[in-house]
Amino acid sequence: MKFTEEHEWLRVEDDLVVVGITEHAATQLGDLVFVELPEPGKTVAKDDEIVVIESVKAASDIMAPADGEIVEVNEALEGNPALVNEDPLGDGWFFKMKLADMSDMDKMMDEAEYKKFI
Amino acid sequence: MTDLSRTPLHALHVELGAKMVPFAGYEMPVQYPPGVLKEHLHCRAEAGLFDVSHMGQVILRAATGAAADAARALEALVPADLEGLAEGRQRYGLFTQEDGGILDDLMIANKGDHLLLVVNAACKAADIAHLRAKLPSGIAVEPVEDRALLALQGPAAQDAFAAICPDAAGLRFMDVADLDSPYGTLWVSRSGYTGEDGYEISVENAQAEALARALLARPGVAPIGLGARDSLRLEAGLCLYGSDLDVNTTPVEAALEWAMQKARKPGGAREGGFPGAGRILGELRDGAPRRRVGLLPEGRAPMRAGTTLFETETSEAAIGRITSGAYGPSIERPMSMGYLPRDLAEPGRTVYAELRGRRLPVTVSQMPFRPAGYKR
Incomplete structure (x- = not known):
């Protein structure tokens, strides 16, 4: 599993990458009440704001961790945003994407580096 | 910090x-x-x-030792019936300014030999200065520290x-x-x-x-x-000063007519006699051009303060703005408060909010969004 400075995690699954937010980020945000996901098939560039998440108090964005294409989104979140708080590393995943260049993963932090980062 | x-x-x-x-x-x-x-x-x-x-706690004490005298004096700054406020009772009120705008909202309690005011934290220094400047010398203004x-x-x-x-x-x-x-x-x-x-x-x-x-x-x-x-x-449909109310908002625009009792309204025993009475009494008679309303977004996306409102999905001119908005955990849906032109402010009316570049429907709603549980 790899991590970004935006508190996203990325896990390789076959030729795709699953993306979510870390437990640290979920705790900081508080209970989510709304998630808006991108359309599958959308081509994204690194740092594009592609997911909107809202807690009771505030809205924030999840950015694309790398260039690529959104392949699948976790539609369960639209009906139950609390999944992100309950299981941020598992059922609370946001989307699966195909990276334009898988070697982008090499530039990201591993778990030890992320723990130091937070 | x-x-x-x-x-x-x-x-x-x-x-x-x-x-x-x-x-x-x-x-x-x-x-x-x-x-x-x-x-x-x-x-x-x-x-x-x-x-x-x-929050600011402030005592108003008349030299005569009677809360009624402090109440009469405070009526010059607050368009509420304070002479009619019985000992042991509290009432919501507003400080208004000369153009009818709201300086602060507050609670006023009759404690028998004085009035106790509770004012907003961000306004308390200005409120105390306002009271000292405008009340007659026989009324002492005592901030409770x-x-x-x-x-x-x-x-x-x-x-x-x-x-x-x-x-x-x-x-x-x-x-x-x-x-x-x-x-x-x-x-x-x-x-x-x-x-x-x-x-x-x-x-x-x-x-x-x-x-x-x-x-x-x-x-x-x-x-x-x-x-x-x-x-x-x-x-609960309650206003937050600085968000839903400010100096550019009048009590009638804010739908707070209930904070002005009969005695201070047109035809009342002590009609007017507060800052901005000309405009506010006129708006009580004829209505204000815009009005505070409850707004229920149709989807799940919260519409927060600052969100712009439009009459239709395509109309160009903004007609209003959301002043408070959040997800309502008890009503399990997003809710907002904002201002709309008077003719669009009736409950049931659908208008559109622009959220992240898209127009989304939002329905004018009665408030409170959730019934109150007061022990009357």
């Missing part, structure tokens, strides 16, 4: 794990470990304890507080009384800012933490931060 004031409960908030944030010049708890959503629901289900010591203010709100509030202060059970909504307790004399009102039954309790600074600990030890009582205080008051 330098230069910020602390309330007498600061150490307790930190001990309870609160996330402290700057608010109106104070370091205040925005949430505790359970978080805004769970705190909100807890307050509705059981009882929540809030530290609202940042040695007392904290707690709010205990929710269906379990009465049982929790009466265990400590039995006389509290006998108060009805908007009653005020000085009650003896093991924590000194408490200035108690049966009121609040959540739409729930409950109390606001003024206690000497030195006793505040002991009282707060005693209340938190009662069954069902949990500490609640400013985050949930905001979603609770919005579900």
Whole structure:
């Protein structure tokens, strides 16, 4: 599993990458009440704001961790945003994407580096 | 967080794990470990304890020693019937300015030999200066510096507080009384800012933490931060000064006609006689061009303060703006408050909010969004 400075995690699954937010980020945000996901098939560039998440108090964005294409989104979140708080590393995943260049993963932090980062 | 004031409960908030944030010049708890959503629901289900010591408590005392004389004088600044406010009762009011705009909203209590005002933290210095400048010399303005203010709100509030202060059970909504307790004399009102039954309790600074600990030890009582205080008051349809009300808003635009009783309205025994009366009385007769309304977004996306409103999906000119918006944990949907032109302000009307570049439907709704639980 790899991590970004935006508190996203990325896990390789076959030729795709699953993306979510870390437990640290979920705790900081508080209970989510709304998630808006991108359309599958959308081509994204690194740092594009592609997911909107809202807690009771505030809205924030999840950015694309790398260039690529959104392949699948976790539609369960639209009906139950609390999944992100309950299981941020598992059922609370946001989307699966195909990276334009898988070697982008090499530039990201591993778990030890992320723990130091937070 | 330098230069910020602390309330007498600061150490307790930190001990309870609160996330402290700057608010109106104070370091205040925005949430505790359970978080805004769970705190909100807890307050509705059981009882929540809030530290609202940042708010201003101000005594108005007439040289004659009669609250009625202070009330008569304050009517020159507040368009409410204060002569008609009985001893032991409290009423909501507004400070207005010459152009009819709202300087602050406040609670006014008749304590027999004085009035007790509770004003917003961010406005308190200006309010005190305003009172001193505008009230006649026979009325002393005494800021209360040695007392904290707690709010205990929710269906379990009465049982929790009466265990400590039995006389509290006998108060009805908007009653005020000085009650003896093991924590000194408490200035108690049966009121609040959540739409729930409950109390606001003024206690000497030195006793505040002991009282707060005693209340938190009662069954069902949990500490609640400013985050949930905001979603609770919005579900209750209550205004936040600085967001929903300001100097560019009149009482009629703000749909607060109920804060101006008959005696001060056109044809009343003491019609007008407050700053901005010309404009405000005119708006009471003819309506104001815009009006504060409740707004329910049709989808799940919260529409927050600053969101622009349009008449249709394609119309170019903005017609209004959202002034408060959040997810309502108890109504389980997003809710907002905002201003619309008078002819579009009737409940049931659909208008459009522009959110992240898209126009989304939102329906004008009656408030409160959730019925109040006051003990009348």
